[in-house]
Amino acid sequence: MAPSVDQALQEWASRASDEELDAGPGLEDLGGSDAVVAEVDTMAAGPQLPYLLTALAHGIDTLPAEQAAPLLAAAAQGLRQPHSAWVLADALDVVCTRPGLAARLGNRIVRDLATLAEDALAGDCDAALAQPAIAGLLRLAVAGGSPHRLLALLTDITGTEPADALDRMPILIGIARDHFADTNRLLDVLNALENQPDLNPATRADASFELALADERAALEAADRTTAGEQLQRALMRFTELDRTHEARLDARAHAAAIEAVLAFADLEQNPTGDSSARQRLTEAADQLDTTAAHLAAWTGRMHQLDWLSARSLAQSAWAKLVTTLNTAQAHLDQPSWYNPADALNDLLKVYLTSRSIYAPANDSTGLTALISPAVEAPFVRSQGLLHQLEQALAHDPQFTDHPDARTLYDAVRRRRQQSAGETARQEAVPGKALEGRPALAALFRSDAAGLRDDLDPHQLDRLENLAHQLARGYTPTGNARVDTHLETLLDILKTSPAWKPSDSHYFTPLLEHFLRFLYDRFDAQANLYGERTAYLGPTRKSTDGIAVSWNEKNLQDDFHQHISPLFPTGSVEREKWDVASGRADVIYTPELGSRFVAEIKWRNKRWKTHETVERDYLAQAANYTATGPPFALLLVGDASDHSHGYRDIEDSIWIIRHARSATEVPRLIVAGVLPTTRPTPHSLRVERSSPPR
Template sequence: MVTSGELDRLLVTMGGVPPPLAAVVERLAGPPAPEIERCAAGPLAPLLCATLVQQLAEPGGAAPDDVTALLRGLTQQHSVLALLDATDELLGSVAFVESYGVRLHRAFLTGASAARPLVAGAFAEGALRLAITGVGDIMRTVVMVTPDAVDDLDPDYAERLPRLIGAALDVWGGERAISESLLRTLAELRQHPAAAAGAAFEFGLHQIRSAADPSTEDPIAVLVVARKNLAHAEVAEECGDDAALYGTGIDAVMAFRRGDQLALRDVQRRMLRLLDERANGLRRGHVPAWRRSRAEAGFAWARLVTILARALDATTRPAWLDAWPMIDALLDAYALDRAVVPVPGAVDQDGLARVVRPVIASALRGRETLLVQLRVAAADDTDRVGRLREIIARLDVSPEPSLDDDHERSRLVSLAPSMVAELGLPAATRLARQVDDDALRMIEGVAYNAVVRHGSLRDPVIAGLLEGLTTGLQSCPDYTGSVRQSFDALLTETVTFLATRHDLQRSAAVDYLFPARSPPREARLQEDFADWLRRGPLAGHIAVEVPNVATGRVDIMVGFGATRFFIEVKRELRDSSRAELERSYLAQAADYSGTSATLGMLLVLDLTPHPAGVPHLSECAWVASRRPPGSTVDRHIVAGLVIGNRPTPSAYSRAANH
């Protein structure tokens, strides 16, 4: 039993922001170390850790003896809540993690042998959080979560162990020496009553990941086994909803493969219901922040729903009925769902909190999904249908090439680097030798868009922008169910497009972005954006210059059956501030949504002068609402800004020097 001491009483009397630790301990009558150790073992440990973090921000930092005493006391902590809060205080400090992260990891390993199972589990969680960001001894951490005698584990500890093993597999699943030990323990936990459902869930997710491994001979068979595990996990209170969602995703893949329209329709209904429940759960859940499902995973799930809707379309082309786009979307959802920020105080070179994402082999699925995308492009683009179909047919049957041709490799790297990245050098070489440079550039365009889309959701800036937009749309009553999933799919494509056009290196061939004597018309942006949408998962849903919408002609319409979203495209030459853009164009953009969902988009080409630089990407999209006079219904418009009339960054330096 830890009794309160003088330091505890001092901390209780201090309100507001915790002062630096030195300002507190100097008021102690006796030596500080025993008091710090006592306090760190008691209920005020989080507040003590907060004072230490404040001290690290002061010149000279913290006294080594104070840190040692705090860590020693923390290993004696008996309260789960106090330990978790104290852990969050310390791991949220960049200075503490950089200076004392390894020592804290050792303290967590010591505490993981605590007699109380829930406390031991909290220590184990802290040690794993540090290890998966590269702080501390990885092998000792793996040994900690793979005990020899699983049958002897306390039920409270065993129940929490599968999730820790799953997080370790997400990071080290590709390292055979580590993964074999983790999987062995997970298999043993399948027999433990308290851990069986959680272990089945983690096994199912591991098998989903394994389906993408090029060494897997039959990925569909692996998914069938994963489905059995997820069905078992659906009974669990903590992971049951997620297990049901992933299980439904696999059901979609299987129905997709056999062309079962009735099953696909049932899967679509179940998935929409589960995604609605998931969105509500994320808003009101109390899952620890570092284990909380990433909000941007919803956009990957929305892509999967879009594929389902296309499969249910009576005009679906046979080339689209391929399971790989569905598997690809399922794996993307998995990667985003399981991405974590285990140690906010561990940052990358840009100062962003280090996001740890599951390692998923992508060589096989990259090749297969690109082939399907090329087939869809061939079917949707009548000007290129013959050439693309012939190219795909050749790629599917051509023999393996010799890779000793320097000229061919140079041509590939120069004209089609994205295709090489997606297909691999042998397949890309086999294809390139059979087509001329124009056809190779055409295929590179499809491959490049695929690369950008695949990586965009994992970019922290784009993920943050998407999360901000969805938060802004929460007040829209139509933003739910199938309408939300469809709009999220469009939102993903739009934000990815904005990000790509914001980066001139990735859009060097897009002429309307650069300064011109005669400003480009908004039709250039309209054509470019519509072409972007047609080359992605929304192909077949896009129409341009649609007449008789709200007594006018809308620039772009994206249709999902009876639900239609309208996109108004404008250009701005004088004032691109949010207030001015909304004053000038919001009424028109909002008017188009008067007969369908109260959701729409406004895309503006900003051709104003930019003598001192351009806005950050995170400032280039926002949610605006408008209620027409006499109406009681708000219209919610996502406004996006494409920055044109841009000199190169070096031009700003020249301007400043003259």
């Protein structure tokens, strides 16, 4: 290769910042568009193809047509005849994350990748090219392209293809089945791969795992409890056998433990006064999952294959939430009201969705990435989970239990949950008068809604409606890839603590996820998102006398408490609790005795220029609340300063503070988040003429 572009690339790499290295070089960094055009054929045919595509993606919109045409043609040729499998994989990472470049390459890229995959599967070219080519087709299809060529290729696989061509292929087949309709024929392909003795053991194990996941999905989508139980038993047998024959399959072991716990829950609910075997099974499964989930997080954290597949950090949080649900249930085995598998099933559903999500460009935002989850229809599991959570809230939450209508609502919810547990189909009906204008409750009750009295307190029904809505949001993946990557960054820091061990690590991870989700949601939200509850995000209101009434810390505390309390076991989230580090904690999460996590909430009217400003004012108090518990806590600051010129971005507003008060103390790790409040409407913002550094 002529030295000009190669030397320019080396010089750029030696001086580029970490952010620039992540973004990749532009055409100017490679010596300019003329130099790249002169050497483009050599670049496209060699290991520099990913750099060529990256530079082309950066400059494609501004390049003259006479320069863009040869560059695009050479790039397409490089994808048709790649230097190697790893070069093709890296090149397709660029194409699949730059929709503008993919659009300019056109439909020919799908045809070329399909042809390349066919040749690799037939043994007519390097067999290792099959996996990245089909992965590229899958990613392009999930991002909005046509899946027909992809599904035709996958359906024709017999298991007699070259072994290297089928490496990790069962995973791609399983993901394709998750994301596209009418793909049951792919189960036959997975069965063929599982039973092909000439294949690599790892490939056959992947096929077994995907078949077990198919049974698990069938259970999650079942219309009634009996069918769900049968499918879970099938999945459990597959996962258990895979764990027995492949010790390294921690994923199979985790799923087996989770399903065993759900089935034990179901047995306890059916026969709460029976022998202790179900309780013992639940305890053993919960302990197994506690250990395995931690090992699984460490194992997947070191993997760098198929980085586009799975929201790793959100999946880790989902596993942690399931561990929390099971551990909390163990502490309440003397209370039959806790014998319900619904919560654990919903946690398992979230594990499934997050682990099968795909990173893809957001359709409505240039340069942004979305997490696309499979469309898993799980009405029975979702409704059972919501109804059980509502039932627990009506039985234990003071905002409901102190009201005379609480018992009526509790009986109605319990009756509906027991009724729907045995249903195989639902009858659509117009909701009764009591649920008019309350869509979340109406969707749960459907035909049973007319059984509710019309004279129930509308304020109580509104509270229950808001709770149902909040719970439904908690069960739903965010679709925001930035939340996953941001969570991963924070978890990587937390893992450096010697105290980051099960079960505390499992307890804090989902709390951190929902802290992030709260901040991301409220950063974007309008002040009327939840009516009076989120009004503090907007301008100061006026009283009936025309006097300005300032928002305060209580408004933020109320919102955050209402956000997280429905998402964790009933009674585990409290507020304004005294005798915590000789003071009163704002919001406190206690999943079990000895594990206590505090969210300290503050309100400030002065600008904060640096992270150190916030730490100086609030760190000592937040850290002190960890004195008798795990060294992890949250600090949420409502920034009510002047935002007439805008406010800083969310990534600069969330960070981890490491603080040790002695040479021998385990450092406290406080996750701080600053939320801009009392914000003006965007159209009234103006650029500050001489803005000081903030």
